[in-house]
Amino acid sequence: xxxxxxIDVSLGPQHPSTHGVFRMNVTLDGETITRLQPVFGYxxxxxxxxxxxxxxxxxxxxxxxxxxxxxxxxxxxxxxxxEKLAGIEVAxxxxxxxxxxxxLTRLQxxxxxxxxxxxxxxxxxxxxxxxxxxxxxxxxxFESLTGARMMCNYMRFGGCRCDxxxxxxxxxxxxxxxxxxxxxxxxxxxxxxxxxxxxxxxxAPLSAARAINGGLSGPVLRASGVDYDIRKADGYGIYSxxxxxxxxxxxxxxxxxxxxxxxxxxxxxxxxxxxIAGIPDGPVVNPKxxxxxxxxxxxxxxxxxxxxxxxxxxxxISDGGDKPFRFRIRPPSLIxxxxxxxxxxxxxxxxxxxxxxxIDIVLGEVDR
Amino acid sequence: xxxPGSGIIKGLAVTARNMAGSYIEKDRxxxxxxxxxxxxxxxxxxxxxxxxxxxxxxxxxxxxxxxxICEKECPPQCIYIVQDRDAAGKxxxxxxxxxxxxxxxxxxxxxxxxxxxxxxxxxxVYELSSYDRFGALVLDKPKLLKSNAYYHxxxxxxxxxxxxxxxxxxxxxxxxxxAKAAKVAAEKVVKAAQPEAQP
Numbered sequence: 001x002x003x004x005x006x007i008d009v010s011l012g013p014q015h016p017s018t019h020g021v022f023r024m025n026v027t028l029d030g031e032t033i034t035r036l037q038p039v040f041g042y043x044x045x046x047x048x049x050x051x052x053x054x055x056x057x058x059x060x061x062x063x064x065x066x067x068x069x070x071x072x073x074x075x076x077x078x079x080x081x082x083e084k085l086a087g088i089e090v091a092x093x094x095x096x097x098x099x100x101x102x103x104l105t106r107l108q109x110x111x112x113x114x115x116x117x118x119x120x121x122x123x124x125x126x127x128x129x130x131x132x133x134x135x136x137x138x139x140x141x142f143e144s145l146t147g148a149r150m151m152c153n154y155m156r157f158g159g160c161r162c163d164x165x166x167x168x169x170x171x172x173x174x175x176x177x178x179x180x181x182x183x184x185x186x187x188x189x190x191x192x193x194x195x196x197x198x199x200x201x202x203x204a205p206l207s208a209a210r211a212i213n214g215g216l217s218g219p220v221l222r223a224s225g226v227d228y229d230i231r232k233a234d235g236y237g238i239y240s241x242x243x244x245x246x247x248x249x250x251x252x253x254x255x256x257x258x259x260x261x262x263x264x265x266x267x268x269x270x271x272x273x274x275x276i277a278g279i280p281d282g283p284v285v286n287p288k289x290x291x292x293x294x295x296x297x298x299x300x301x302x303x304x305x306x307x308x309x310x311x312x313x314x315x316x317i318s319d320g321g322d323k324p325f326r327f328r329i330r331p332p333s334l335i336x337x338x339x340x341x342x343x344x345x346x347x348x349x350x351x352x353x354x355x356x357x358x359i360d361i362v363l364g365e366v367d368r
Numbered sequence: 369x370x371x372p373g374s375g376i377i378k379g380l381a382v383t384a385r386n387m388a389g390s391y392i393e394k395d396r397x398x399x400x401x402x403x404x405x406x407x408x409x410x411x412x413x414x415x416x417x418x419x420x421x422x423x424x425x426x427x428x429x430x431x432x433x434x435x436x437i438c439e440k441e442c443p444p445q446c447i448y449i450v451q452d453r454d455a456a457g458k459x460x461x462x463x464x465x466x467x468x469x470x471x472x473x474x475x476x477x478x479x480x481x482x483x484x485x486x487x488x489x490x491x492x493v494y495e496l497s498s499y500d501r502f503g504a505l506v507l508d509k510p511k512l513l514k515s516n517a518y519y520h521x522x523x524x525x526x527x528x529x530x531x532x533x534x535x536x537x538x539x540x541x542x543x544x545x546x547a548k549a550a551k552v553a554a555e556k557v558v559k560a561a562q563p564e565a566q567p
Contacts, residue, residue: 058441126383143409151474153476153477193376
């Protein structure tokens with residue numbers, strides 16, 4: 001095979017399936033990938049440095065814009081890190097609100113994922129529209145609670161910004177009760193489909209050992225059969241009080257990664273049911289917690305949560321001032337993306353988009 | 369029932385059910401025919417900040433005292449305030465210039481949270497596109513000032529709470545002022561009673 005046989009193709013950054021502005025320089029031998037070089041940074045917005053120049057509270061709305069599909073989990077991760085740093089207790093009701101909003105976020109992320117990956121396979125339309133129809137209902141709930149569909153800016157140090165509007169909990173209960181029916185419908189639409197199976201099964205399998213060595217986290221790691229969920233491992237917030245299972249894949253191919261999201265969504269529904277049933281009355285924010293003019297004692301803290309895409313962590317260093325001295329984010333999307341070339345080598349060009357889709361990245365978080 | 373293609377047929381059945389269902393069930397027909405149909409926004413919905421004034425006259429009813437806390441706390445720093453001064457150069461408790469660049473504003477609501485005078489609040493307008501890239505998106509004071517009645521129209525619950533809080537504050541202040549006046553009067557009486565106490 002001489003070099004004359006290979007061809008370099010630049011996929012993206014405007015390719016419709018690249019999940020944002022992401023470019024891959026691909027070397028092809030025929031249709032087979034022999035080299036893949038990701039190029040990113042098109043969406044870099046200097047989030048970490050901006051946060052270091054602003055007050056502790058002012059970094060909160062910026063976290064919405066990291067993984068803009070799931071703003072509430074980002075809020076939670078940052079709030080958790082600051083609470084750890086400053087030693088702030090969280091109000092009991094707020095813990096429940098955080099679990100409810102975070103699990104709704106997980107639901108809508110995984111539902112959107114189902115639509116996107118079908119789009120990556122070329123089935124633009126049907127599945128995506130059904131997925132977005134359900135996602136829209138969750139976003140409506142977010143809007144009536146936080147004021148914005150996606151840029152929620154809802155969590156605060158020691159709690160949440162505002163209490164539930166009247167009727168919100170009932171609307172959520174109705175949505176949660178109806179959700180398994182939607183997942184059933186989605187599974188009936190997709191799971192038996194021979195084309196879908198042919199496109200997903202056996203594509204880019206990832207061994208558990210390699211997934212761990214690659215530092216992966218979240219659904220991608222669990223699809224490879226590793227039992228690691230930070231909700232279980234850390235039990236942050238009040239997750240240790242809820243009963244739920246952690247689904248795992250077997251071979252770690254694209255189909256496992258796809259199915260894992262469906263199973264996880266079902267577990268999220270279970271958590272939501274328990275949280276909605278158990279929510280207590282009380283203040284939504286710790287009255288002793290300071291929002292404006294917060295000056296955490298000098299020190300460092302790492303707060304991490306199980307985001308819908310993986311381990312989302314904030315590493316903060318305080319020098320006792322009113323601004324973070326160092327503000328570092330561990331973005332699950334970026335670290336899950338590091339194994340992309342390895343997964344893609346030897347596969348066909350058309351599979352690249354499916355593999356990228358099965359990792360489930362958001363470029364806002366990769367580039368920050 | 370597991371012949372090749374049965375999965376696709378099952379999937380098509382779901383599609384058919386959804387298509388037929390969209391004529392009957394409201395849940396499946398979710399498209400809104402904007403701009404003919406407009407969404408009813410939830411009360412909490414927010415777009416960009418505005419300034420509340422009490423009464424009829426925007427200038428005299430302005431709640432803003434130009435304390436500049438919002439300017440300082442605004443994460444993307446889109447607020448610009450210049451304090452007003454009288455002819456002698458004494459600072460007045462009102463802004464001369466209050467600009468918000470909504471091209472920069474990210475609708476985070478932090479200005480609303482930090483405002484101690486309940487002056488800045490979130491609007492719900494969303495049709496703000498313009499052909500003018502620079503001027504039209506910088507809202508100055510006359511454009512920002514909106515009446516308390518308007519605020520009640522868009523956020524009724526929140527506005528009622530705010531009014532109750534302001535009323536309580538006013539009463540507290542009045543009570544404090546009355547107590548102070550009474551104390552001063554009482555001291556005067558005491559002083560008047562013993563004028564020869566001074567050596």
